[in-house]
Amino acid sequence: MKKILLSLGLLAGLQLSASAQMTLGDIPYWRPYDQRGVNVFETKKEDTLGFDGIKVRLGGSFAQQFQGLEHSNTVTKNLGAGETSPNKLIKIGKGFNLATANLNLDVQLADGIRLNLISYLSSRHHNETWVKGGYLQIDKLGFLHNALADKVMENVTLRVGHMEINYGDAHFRRTDNAQALQNPFVGNYIMDAFTTEIGAEAVFQKNGFLALGGITGGELQGGLTSPDDRAPSFYGKAGYDGYLNELLRVRLTGSVYTTNSSVRNTLYGGDRAGSRYYLIMENEAATPNAQFTSGRFNPGLTDNITALVVNPFIKFGGLEFFGNFERATGKAAAETRDRTWNQIGTDLIYRFGPKENIYIGGRYNKVSGKLATVNTSANIKRTAFSAGWFVTRNILAKAEYVNQEYNNFPTSSIYNGGKFNGVMLEGAISF
Secondary structure, three states, rough: HHHHHHHOOOOOHHHHHHHHEEEOOOOOOOOOOOOOOOOOOOOOOOOOOOOOEEEEEEEHHHHHHHHEEEEEOHHHHHHHOOOOOOOEEEOOOOOOOOOEEEEEEEEEEEEEEEEEEEEEEEEOOOOOEEEEEEEEEEEOOHHOHHHHHHHHHEEEEEEEEEEEEOOOHHOOOOOEEEEEOOOOOOOOOOOOOOOOOEEEEEEEEOOEEEEEOOOOOOOOOOOOOOOOHOOOEEEEEEEEEEEOOOEEEEEEEEEEEEEOOOOOOOOOOOOOOOOOOEEEEOOOOOOOOOOOOOOOOOOOOOEEEEEEEEEEEEOOEEEEEEEEEEEEEOOOOOOOOOOEEEEEEEEEEEEEHHHHHHEEEEEEEEEEEEOOOOEEEEEEEEEEEEEEEEEOOEEEEEEEEEEEEEOOOOOOOOOOOEEEEEEEEEEEEEE
């Protein structure tokens, strides 16, 4: 609480010292956190608001879940009364998860220049307030007073900082700690491609076509040690997003992410906030804080990795389809051969009611590949069904039924014969 009050005090000081305007309204070149951000991907180049001085936009996100899941595996089923094993699942029941909260700070510093800073005030993995990341977004270069630069920036957006990298399109639809309004489901994909890295990216957009290129330090945090084991990461995206008629919107993108070497790459392990499925498929020693990724799967490609993903998105009236077809190849530092993991994700959503404020949907998600510790392949399958209601554009209530099965994991794994299923209820607020 002291950190929150200090942050608010600093903002008030900024307002007084720099004549900044505090606002809860919109600012240019910005993606809304509320319902208006649903199915919005990269920020657009249109500036309909103009610049009339520094604006500090203070926003927030809050989420609370009720969990009604049960899980099982082979070891737990076969143990007798009083018997124990490292692979015996922890006993769980129905109840409320930890409420999560984000602090969203967007500052319009100059015409076409915006600062973004998001802090996790409450998250599953950390007990303290901490910063997710921050970046500077540049849509205009007016300070250069150069006609050529102004012309280039009509179609180009630059981002520099410690930021959520723009690999694939699924990260625009995922839950980010308390920011849950853009996710039609409660959980994210099994292989959750999300990380924050330090670097820069440029996006070109014109007539619906887009092309992106970025370079980062390749890891979640900066580092100076082990220089022989560190290499930059490169990522890119290309595609099209546009309306073919009044009812039909089509978006298709392909993305790539690659690095030759890393002390610990986290493309599939960069979410430090945690998953929505608490203590699922964890043993008796687990805690919600320490085992914060329950229900997900990280293939462990932490040294070198090349990942490719194709994301189709089709919206016809209230019916929308989103696909995530992904392939990642790489290895950990101790391994001698690369391994490959594939992921299929398909979401079918139907939105109806005034301003499409009600929806129902289904998801199929499967990951498959070779395990690091044994020379065998395994797969995980998930089906989920959801329903949601935007009470207002800032308030969302949703329910999800989820069923997940683990197949072909060795007998030494806690996932052998594993599955979980049940109902999740979630309320979320963002502004």
